[in-house]
Amino acid sequence: MDTEKILEGLSDMGCNEKEINFMKKMYEEGDTDTLLRDLRKCRCHLMDELHDSQKKVDNMDFLIRQIQKEK
Secondary structure, eight states, rough: OOOHHHHHHHHHTTTHHHOOOHHHHHHTOOHHHHHHHHHHHHHHHHHHHHHHHHHHHHHHHHHHHHHHHHO
């Protein structure tokens, strides 16, 4: 995989400039263990955000149903 595609992917995923530069360095140095560890950390963070958003959607759906019942 070329470096540009990796950088574009990291940016699309919401990684900040510091994270992107660090991961780029790890990739270029061949330190895939550190790179994979950090990518997994970022993935966990994204999953936490996803779950938080899902809870908000669930609460919104509940509120909508409650209001519809009162109608």
